[in-house]
Amino acid sequence: DAGVIQSPRHEVTEMGQEVTLRCKPISGHNSLFWYRQTMMRGLELLIYFNNNVPIDDSGMPEDRFSAKMPNASFSTLKIQPSEPRDSAVYFCASVDYNEQFFGPGTRLTVL
């Protein structure tokens, strides 16, 4: 298995633009988490899906952020419009028996 796949690996965009981050979890894993990591705030849980259904989105910062999981093999995190304070590394992780397997992350810079 290739592990959790995220794309793009790096994204540089201008304030106000729409950003879409993508994640392919490990096949057979039923839960998927989206995290954001910054130096100031550490690793923050944004949203958690179980069997493609959003279970806990209390960490989504505001309405500019949305996440979908249309099927078991794909999820997206969208920011619209993006702001400089959204600059961070965004990780997704899929879960097997309580172990979280993280993707390599998307490093987002909003200018």
Add this chain to the structure above:
Amino acid sequence: RKEVEQDPGPFNVPEGATVAFNCTYSNSASQSFFWYRQDCRKEPKLLMSVYSSGNEDGRFTAQLNRASQYISLLIRDSKLSDSATYLCVVNWKTSYDKVIFGPGTSLSVIP
């Protein structure tokens, strides 16, 4: 009080030293505990689970103290390759899984 707290460090130790990290959690209903390791500019990876009876994996020993609500990680005979950030993770179930990552403790092992 934050749900999971760690001493951010950095801990700078010489090769061969023994170093210990502590992590405290606020929710007494917490059920599962883990230590993850994150190398610079990489994704977090599971280091070890923490069991009630304590557990050991080579040079690494994890302990859980439910009464005082803390977990610990002991690294013996530190290697240069142990340099990383160590993240404490606490999990509990309500109607769904709740996973909280601590802010991490930075370790630098010096030649």
